[in-house]
Amino acid sequence: MITNPKVVLLSLLVGGSLTAVSATDPSHDKHDKPLVVASKNFTEAVILGEVLTQLLMAEGSAAVHRVSLGGTPLLWKALLAGDIDAYGDYTGTIIGEILAKEHLGQGADLAAVLAAYGVGMTRSLGFNNTYIVGMRADRAAALGVHRISDLAKHPELPLGFCSEFIDRSDGWPMLRDRYSLPQSKVVGMEHQITYRALASGDIAATNLYSTDAEIKAYNIIGLEDDRHVFGDYQAVYLYRLDAAKRSPGLLPALRHLEDRIREPTMVAMNAAVRLDHLSEAKVAAEFLKSIGIKADHINTHRDRYQQIIARLGADTRRHLALVFLPLLLNIAVGVPLGIAAARWPNFGRLALGAVGVAQTIPSLAMLVFLIPLLGVGYPPALAGLFIYGLLPIMKNTYLGLDSVPLHLRESADALGLSRLYRLRALELPLASPMILAGIKITAVLNVGTAIIGAIIGAGGFGETILAGVRHDDMTLLLMGAVPAAILALLIQTGYGLLEPWIVPYGLRLSQGRAGRRYRPKVRIDPPSRSPIEQLGHRRYFHI
């Protein structure tokens, strides 16, 4: 048969994924590259990113906002790599985290040091968002804790900090050493979760930012930093010096925002997003309006939910591209590697070991690691998903081939079949249930891992889920999570439909898993008919 249905479906799959990729690839042509503003993954950073982006657009520059790209190290790497042009950060973070190797004091000339990296820095935007240690007011009063040093008297208190705070040298390690804090129960979590944990009593104290909107809403008090551990965290924008040259609009816009945002303004903007559930875009537009800039050409009037529904199609296409293109690459690479592993056991051990080790790298670490090589957005996500998806397909191919009974292999050899023919006619069909199971595992795995891809700007449903986490908004979370779950279910169903089509009927029958419906048509009579018989048939048909 020439029109093999499997070939047709495969080409449809490949074609479909490629179209999905090209349709959603954000990299436009390089000549007119818009300024890329990025933001870290918390509300205030997103608002600052949105303010700058809208200002640039209002002043006539082409700009895009990579919302909620990730944590400090990721943004800094992306900035150095030229994948983003500007983002908002804090002086304390720059000194203690980004330039920690330089051992700068509080009064150092940051701009000069940053210039060596090709990075410029604005003056303070007008507010200091330093760390504070917060407790629920009632609990603090009951325990008599008013200052951070009072915490040392309560070693049994469980503490929880945002993950970044636990890791950075000017965060929990410094706090613990300077105040000699004895607490052993210390957990790391997402910043947005800490308020809930604090409210529920799971943790007694956490690090907060002084401009956080929730401080009031959750009735939290800030403990006095009586040993002055936390330095100055003036909000600034970092930007690439070459971007300022390339786009003359960037520098005036940045200068325009210096000293413009006071602490109460920032708290109010944070509260508008986190507590009143307005979009960052709308809040930013309102702010710009208050300083006399009209940024109404962006769809800030549209409700965030409507925005998400409007881009559901694009998100779905992108998510499909994140799931199926790596999957196709995995099949194209993993199955041959699995075959090679079964053929040459030494190579197999080595290759399966290497792929297994790659699998153990945490997905976030993997994505960050790929940024200097591939930038941000779709390519590193694709590469990461490819690396993660390789093991199940490769290993299952290997195991499937390895589990072909020896006596069947011997029978094939006894028939005088070549090794290649034996593989094609016998071993691969017998291994097909295992190989298909591996493909399913990878596909379902990809749906989940693709969500993490949103952190580095790969798009898809993860973007909505991240926004949901950021806004502490269950509806938003579900708007991202439900389509992802549906996709995973569809893949499960699709696998069930695909199985009878790929796994030979006889094999399923022998394993008691075959419906009669799929029974292939088999010619029973050997084609040996005498001319007289043929004549008889014709007469029969004509009557």
Added chain:
Amino acid sequence: MLKATRVSKGFAGKSVLTDLTLVCATGQTTVLLGQSGCGKSTLLRLFMGLLWPDSGAIEIAGTLVTETNARSLRRDIGYVTQDGGLFPHLTVRDNILLAARYFKVEPAAQCQIQPLFAMTKLSPELLGRFPCELSGGQRQRVSLIRALILDPSIVLLDEPMGALDPMIHRELQEDLKIIFSTLRKTVVLVTHDVSEAAFLGEKIIMLNQGAIVQEGSFADLSQKSKEPFVVAFLAAQRSVAWPNEQATVPAKKAVEHGARHDH
């Protein structure tokens, strides 16, 4: 003609065949008889070129089997294993024609299907079935057809009836005898079943621990054997086959056959 000259073969330091020399004549049915583990299946695999002797030489129709010609020589050999070795994902028809397709002789092979089905007393309806839909006896018959489809001059059978119940066993045995005597192929059959060897073997080679104990017709073995192992082996199976005669028959036989036996 199959010939093994001074063949030795061991696995992981354990010797399976030691300095074995034998000839299976053309057009004759030779039975390799012995206990399990005596090296008879290993010998078949050596003939097939699926294993290589540690020392000694294997010849098929006067040609020395080497790594380079083993696969082409195999085309002239049909092979039936204990469980049939049918591929579960292929229909009976595809199982039978697999090798023919590979060697691109499918039309010729298709013409063989009907006569072979008639000869093995199988209904052509089975062509569309899968191995798991066949009875044990049917599977072995299909396996035999697969072995014969390319009209090889040599057929090797490794305990072909080992997994069958006695009734089927008997039927197949009788059919095999007719088929072998009709086709006059060089047949080597491996078994541990004395009655099977007696029924089918024109020549019986008795193996014990990798060496030939005795060879000859069944009459030679059962009546003129001076080898205690041969006598004991034959007697043991007779006592298992007729448990109520257990006490008397071996003794009677042993006396009849001239072996010493104290009452």
